[in-house]
Amino acid sequence: MKTTWKILLFLLLCFVSIAGISFPIVKNPQAWYEFPFIKGLEENAKIIFFHVPTAWLTVIAFLMTAIYSIKYLRKKNLDDDAKAYAAAQLGIIFCILATVTGAVWAKFAWGSFWSWDPRQTSIFALLLIYGAWFALRSSIESEEKRATLSSVYAIIAFVTVPFFIFIMPRIMTGLHPGSADDTNAGPIVDFKMNGNMQLIFFLSLIGFTILYFWMWRLGYKSIIYRDKLNKKLIRG
Amino acid sequence: MKSYALFKKDISSELRTRYAINALAMFIIVTLSIILFSIGNERISSSLTGGLFWVIIFFTSMSGLSRVFVSEEERGTSLTLQLIAAPSTVFSGKLLFNLILVFAMNTVIAILYSALFNTFVLKNFALFLTSFILSNIGLAFASTIIAAIISKAGAKGTLYPVLSFPILLPLILTSVQLTLFAMDGTSFETAKFELAIVGCYDVIIFTVSYLLFDFIWKE
Numbered sequence: 501m502k503t504t505w506k507i508l509l510f511l512l513l514c515f516v517s518i519a520g521i522s523f524p525i526v527k528n529p530q531a532w533y534e535f536p537f538i539k540g541l542e543e544n545a546k547i548i549f550f551h552v553p554t555a556w557l558t559v560i561a562f563l564m565t566a567i568y569s570i571k572y573l574r575k576k577n578l579d580d581d582a583k584a585y586a587a588a589q590l591g592i593i594f595c596i597l598a599t600v601t602g603a604v605w606a607k608f609a610w611g612s613f614w615s616w617d618p619r620q621t622s623i624f625a626l627l628l629i630y631g632a633w634f635a636l637r638s639s640i641e642s643e644e645k646r647a648t649l650s651s652v653y654a655i656i657a658f659v660t661v662p663f664f665i666f667i668m669p670r671i672m673t674g675l676h677p678g679s680a681d682d683t684n685a686g687p688i689v690d691f692k693m694n695g696n697m698q699l700i701f702f703l704s705l706i707g708f709t710i711l712y713f714w715m716w717r718l719g720y721k722s723i724i725y726r727d728k729l730n731k732k733l734i735r736g
Numbered sequence: 737m738k739s740y741a742l743f744k745k746d747i748s749s750e751l752r753t754r755y756a757i758n759a760l761a762m763f764i765i766v767t768l769s770i771i772l773f774s775i776g777n778e779r780i781s782s783s784l785t786g787g788l789f790w791v792i793i794f795f796t797s798m799s800g801l802s803r804v805f806v807s808e809e810e811r812g813t814s815l816t817l818q819l820i821a822a823p824s825t826v827f828s829g830k831l832l833f834n835l836i837l838v839f840a841m842n843t844v845i846a847i848l849y850s851a852l853f854n855t856f857v858l859k860n861f862a863l864f865l866t867s868f869i870l871s872n873i874g875l876a877f878a879s880t881i882i883a884a885i886i887s888k889a890g891a892k893g894t895l896y897p898v899l900s901f902p903i904l905l906p907l908i909l910t911s912v913q914l915t916l917f918a919m920d921g922t923s924f925e926t927a928k929f930e931l932a933i934v935g936c937y938d939v940i941i942f943t944v945s946y947l948l949f950d951f952i953w954k955e
Contacts, residue, residue, distance in 0.1 A: 573948075573951055621909070625902055625905050625906075628901060628902040628905070629902040631898075632898050632899045632901070632902055635895065635898050635899075636885070636889060636895065636899060639889045639890045639895055640888075640889050640890060641890070644955075645888060645955055648951055648952070648955050649885050649888055649889060649952065649955065651951070652885060652948045652951055652952055653885055653899065655944065655948060656881060656882075656903060656941075656944055656945065656948065657902060657903060659940050659941075659944045660903055660906055660937070660940065660941065663906040663933065663936075663937065667933070668906070668909075
């Protein structure tokens with residue numbers, strides 16, 4: 501039982517990767533394995549199965565860092581700080597992945613790696629916040645002080661960042677699918693994708709999310725065990 | 737009333753040494769002259785001057801606004817302050833001081849800037865003034881709470897701009913846009929969405945910093 505879900509997760513991610521890359525995009529999808537042709541995205545549309553989950557997990561990780569920061573400030577339990585730290589560690593990895601995959605896609609879709617589209621600005625701001633958060637943590641020696649100050653900073657950053665992720669890309673005119681002036685590839689998830697494309701997209705989202713929570717659990721447990729061992733070694 | 741007393745104490749100790757005022761004044765001159773030297777005889781476009789205006793404001797704020805809390809830590813007076821005043825009193829006193837400092841500093845920058853750059857012409861002055869006041873309030877709020885955080889951490893000088901930049905980014909981007917609107921002579925009706933963003937930012941950052949200051953101060 502303990503390993504069954506891991507095998508299932510492995511199979512799910514394998515299926516999503518193979519299906520996402522190899523299923524063809526055609527004008528009129530007939531067979532179950534064919535994807536529809538989305539105007540303005542064409543063959544580039546396949547990135548949706550990998551780029552969107554990484555961007556989604558960046559935000560989820562940020563949300564979890566903020567939640568465990570609030571928890572830490574309420575209860576002052578250092579385990580919550582370890583959980584926030586593990587979430588942010590994964591968050592910065594997924595943030596870099598989302599930035600890089602987005603930039604590579606932009607090279608082929610828009611013609612340049614970086615063009616300060618509102619979405620690119622928002623992911624860049626997230627990257628800066630993660631970087632600043634780790635810089636703040638590394639500058640403080642005392643454990644409790646580090647946990648408190650970084651929790652406060654994470655919460656402040658969390659309440660200002662929705663300006664980027666949820667407001668600015670939608671009101672500003674931009675190149676990214678889903679911007680304010682986007683007429684040809686508007687809300688893609690709702691009606692431009694057909695059934696099987698939606699299915700694989702949501703399967704990929706679920707698969708990556710489970711993978712994230714698994715990695716996060718391993719991450720925070722290892723941090724807590726390491727701290728306990730360190731304390732044991734010091735006390736002798 | 738107590739926060740006003742704290743504000744008066746900060747003013748008088750500042751006037752005794754004039755550390756922050758001198759540092760800010762020199763920094764304004766240095767940044768302005770670097771920009772003027774690098775431009776040379778080149779005639780820059782008006783949209784670039786709107787952005788450069790906020791570059792000067794950002795870097796000047798980063799040089800002097802952390803003094804309010806860092807000076808307390810350096811003089812070792814923060815413990816006394818914790819004994820005699822509630823955290824909210826300390827915060828509002830320091831906030832008042834930083835607000836006055838930001839307004840003075842940015843007014844000087846705006847006057848010098850419009851005198852030195854011919855292309856910095858404001859067609860809609862009322863819009864500029866409104867956005868200027870709103871952005872200054874946001875800048876003072878955000879810089880005060882970040883100053884409180886870094887005063888407790890090591891490596892204070894370098895950490896301040898690093899921590900402030902992501903928090904200030906929404907404010908600065910919108911303010912640059914509003915300054916460009918004011919230079920183009922756009923009406924209030926067109927700019928109301930950007931003004932609303934800056935206003936929301938002020939409210940959010942004030943609420944969250946007021947709530948979280950207790951945790952930093954007691955650390």
